[in-house]
Amino acid sequence: MSFPQFAFNNVRRNARQYFAYLLSSSFMVMIFFTYAVFIYHPAIENSPMGAMTRTGMTIATVIVYVFAFLFVLYSISVFLKSRNREFGILTILGAEAKQINWLIFLENILIGAIAIVSGIASGMLLSKVFLLISTKVIDMDELPFYWPVKAMLLTAGAFAALFLVISLFTLLFIRKNQVLELLKGTSKPKTEPKANLFLALLGVVLLTIGFTVLRVKELDPAGLIIAAITGIMGTYFFYSQLSVWIVRMLQRNRGTTWKGTNLLWISEMSYKIKDNARMLFLVTVVVALASMSTGFVLAMQQSIKSVYLDNPYALSYTYFSNADETKVQEELDLIENRLQTEGLEYKRAEVETIYYRLSANGEDSLHIMPQSQYDRLAAMMNTKPAGTFGENEALLAETPTAARKSKGKLTEADIELSGQPYSFILENRTDRIAALVYSGRLLVVTDTMFEELRGGNNANEISVNHTYPFIFLDSQGLPQKDDPETKLGLELSEWNRSAISEGYIESRAENYYVNKQGFSLFSFIGVFVALIFSISSASFLYFKLHTELSADQAMYRSLSKIGLSAREMNISATIQIAVLFFIPILVAALQSLVVLGPVLGYLDAPFVSGPVLVASSAFLAAQMIYFLIARARYIKSVNGMMV
Template sequence: MNFPQFAFNNVKRNASAYMAYLFSSAFMVMIFFSYSVFIYHPQLKETLMGAMARSGMSIATYIVYVFSFFFVLYSIGVFIKSRNREFGILTILGAEAKQINGLIFLENMMIGTLSIVIGIVFGLLLSKLFLLICSKVMDIDELPFYWPGKAMLLTILCFGVLFFTISLFTLLFINKRKVLELLKGSSKPKQEPRTSARLALFGTVLLAIGFVSLHVGTLNPVSLIVAAFTGIAGTYFFYSQLSVWMIKRLQRSRQLTWKGINLLWMSEMSYKIKDNTRILFLVTVMTSLACMSVGFVLASKQTTEAAYKNNPFAISYTMNDSNHLNDELKEIDEQLKEAGLTFKQATIETIYNKISASEKSYLQLVSLQQYNQFALEMDAAPVTKLSDGEAMLVQSPEAEKKNADIQGTTIGIQRVNSVQTIALKQRTDAIANLTWAGRVLILPDQDYEAIKEEKSNNNNAVLPSIHYKTINEKGIPGQNDPETKVGETLTTWNKSLMDQGKTSNYLTARSETYFSKKNAMALFSFIGLFIALIFSFSSASFLYFKLHTELVVDGIMYRSLSKMGLSSKEMNTSATRQIALLFFIPIIVAAIQSLVVLGPVLNYIAIPYVRGPVFLATTAFLALQIIYFLIIRARYIQAVNHNMV
């Protein structure tokens, strides 16, 4: 048997151990290859979003490749550590350091080559489906299958270099170790986990600083950086100090600790959390990033859909220029009729005026009479009579969620030489979308006319607008529905007139706004979801690799306990609880971190929906984690059961 055959047999004999690493690496190769297939598609440059889609996918490819490097490096390091005893025996039998290094190098390259082959094969089999999904999500013409020669060459080259580099780098893990140290492997006795009350308190303070920097004061880049650093550092101290400290405090309760098998699994848990601090920290960070990514995508999608559903006006037209007004209104009417849409229309006049709540806050004012007439024509609820010195603030549901600059029972209206204080009432109604900000302040007629008189010298302050409401709406339209088509046509026509300087009147269409936002988010959503899936899969792999390295020691421990009378059922229960805590503690921590971070960040960029998307994202990752847990638990219990007497 020659040396390459010896290396091959080693891999073959350790197939069960290397299987998860092999498939995890192949999964990374497959994702990288799939992205490359999309990037090099010959028809992509002919599509409207081609350049942007290619750039976005290229960034995703870089992220996958960099992440793959660290993933493979960690995985190889874990498996080499689990084989220390084997390398020690080879050394005693006369193997030289360079021969052991050669063995490790050959084994890693064999697994790497097989990973590349499996990844590319599965990537080819799923490439048509991947291209179809990309086309649908990004709303571009369907991309047909082609033979991805460039993508295959790039994948082979990149991952060939990756596995070759890491195979050389991992030799540093073994060549300086002494024979006795290798023979002990991972069976060296563990010291009792120690914690420091000061470090636990320090970690708590770091987490508190991160929370305060996000939720107190105005959010800015500095506060985000502070929150990121303190949150990540605090998470590490949570696992290394605070969680172990909490378990040791629980162990002091005899009523809890001495009940059933609690003594066994709680004692082991303090060791496992301390030993797995880095892996739990890494899994939590990855899961948090994945949850935030999915939560952001879902929140953006929900906000975009809600903005469409809560806007009753298919077309809104603000009139700043009366020179060609009749011709433009005629064009709008003709386009709506040609599309076969039946609609109501109404005109209203507003005044753009500063309020004293904030130096940067402005509102559009409307008279009570005009508002009630407009509401009557648009089937909305009118406002009851306002007394002198009163005003009604009407906000759309989105504006009401994200605007917090108007609070209290009074509001100040900026006049020419003074500020007029008015008693404030508030109401939420979708009709407020008659303004771009979704807020309108209704004033008694006499107050409105007085302000309008003051604004007579400022032509831009008074803004007449006409709004079109379609009849018999059927929810969000499709890309090819009449409302979508006419909205796109009219906005393109209006933009062309404005670019040519032929008008200053401004037209918006809710369907065009909806699909432009949806298409802009589609690419980032697609990339974010795939990156999140990679993080989820990799976090489960990390936990599996760590449990596998501890399997020898755990097997010896459970064998000794079985001799003392521990039943298989009790052993299974104890092991299940320990594995469950390792799998699900990071999910809980990640969910809390996602909610804490995403809330202020999304509010800062005017996305009011937070809890629902974070809950859905966390639930999805929890479901995936449960599947991983059940699979890995079954393999772990099966392996440990072999050691029972």
């Protein structure tokens, strides 16, 4: 038997051990390949969403590749540790270090080659379906199937390099081990797990700092980075130190610990959590990132829907005071001609507003408008008019989004125009009429006051906007790609960007459709990346269970000799496996709920727990399937050792 045949037989005989690893690796290759098929598709160049789609898919392939590197490196290191006894026997039989290294190298290359071939083959079978689903989700024109030579070469080359580098790198894992240490394998007695009180307290402090930064301080990028660093470090200390301390406290409770088989699984958990701290930490971080990304996309999709529904103006045309009136009229006529050609019934109004900056950087602003024009808009939309108020009174109308951002009711406002200060007593109202302006905030004053504000000493310095809002009479629900409002909005917006225009056009359907496409793209990419994270996290757990299987089999066999029944063993093993599988999901869900609220608030998006719970529930459901499979295989193996 030649040496390559020996390596091949080793892989074949350990097929059960390598199955989960090979399946996960093949799945990563397949996803990488399908993204590459999309990136190199010849029709993408001419697509309106082509540039953004290609960029998104490219980012996704990089994420998949980096994660694949870390996953393969971790998996191989786990396999090598589980085979220490085998390497020790080979050494006693006369195998040299370079021969063992060559054996490991050949096995890794063989597994990598199988993963690459099977991944590309399955990707080829699914590429047409992938293109069809992706274009439907992103709402692009259907992409025809093509022979993806570039994608195949990129995938094969990238993963061949990945497996080659890792195969060389993993040779360092066993180079310094002595023969006696190899022969002991995983059967060496474990030291009693101990928690470092200082590190446990440090973990609590770090988690508290992260929570405080997110909740107390108004979030900014620097605060988000601090929260991320302290949260990740605190999570690691939670598993490596704090969890051991919690189990120790549980062991001291004799009423719980000394009941049935609780003593067995509680004692074992203190070892398993300590041994698997890094793996549990890694799974938690991976699931938390995927859950937060999914929750973020779902929340933003809800946000763009609400922005569309809160805007009663299908189109608006705005110009400034220094515009050419003749050209403005020509552009208005063009818009109305297109509306009539499409057969859309509408109402048109004319509104003047004064732009006012509330802060020096212009990030916070409002528009001032006269009461008569506000009442005219209210009559067109059958809503409540401004009412009657005095010279120093005003109405502050805000869209629902702007009202959430203002964080409470304002009772008064101080402004200064042309060097003249003005103070107003305010009536607050949440009203869709305020969607007329980008800021979503309208200060409605009397007509007399408006003329005074517009005609001050430095009237030339005051920015007066003239807006023509168009209200469609038959607007229903969310727009679709082929709806007249959507097609007209895209057409007019494109014309407005390409032509030298006196004003600018705002289309709610165009804004909704473009944002919907963008987030649909991220959602589509995120689903496949989340699938990789989910399958890989389950593989991590499966590898660790398999590594510890020999020791667990010996322990349960010894316990069965002194009276432990198969049913009691099943209950104890099930609890331990469930803790390893589900604790990371629960911790990740809690972290997602804590983090996403402030992040979405910083982006002015309404935070709802629904998207996070949906994402976490999806991971929980997938983890349940992996748990049932891993439990069945584990208990079957252990049952075979019971007497």
